[in-house]
Amino acid sequence: MIDSILLGFVGPWQIAIIVLVIVLLFGGKKIPELMKGIGQGMKEFKKATKEDKKDQADKEENKLEKE
DSSP states (O other), rough: OOHHHTTTTTHHHHHHHHHHHHHHHTEEEEEHHHHHHHHHHHHHHHHHHHHHHHHHHHHHHHHHHOO
């Protein structure tokens, strides 16, 4: 029973294997470029969600002013 509970956890050996596979697939030189791309994507996503919240707040404010 305990074995079935522990199957969902990722241990240090699993992380090491995942990192090794990533290095083998992309190579050592491509990993920084890949991480940079992921970081820029996250930054753009956060910026877009922040702008969306601002636009939504502005629309609600304009709606209240009209009433």
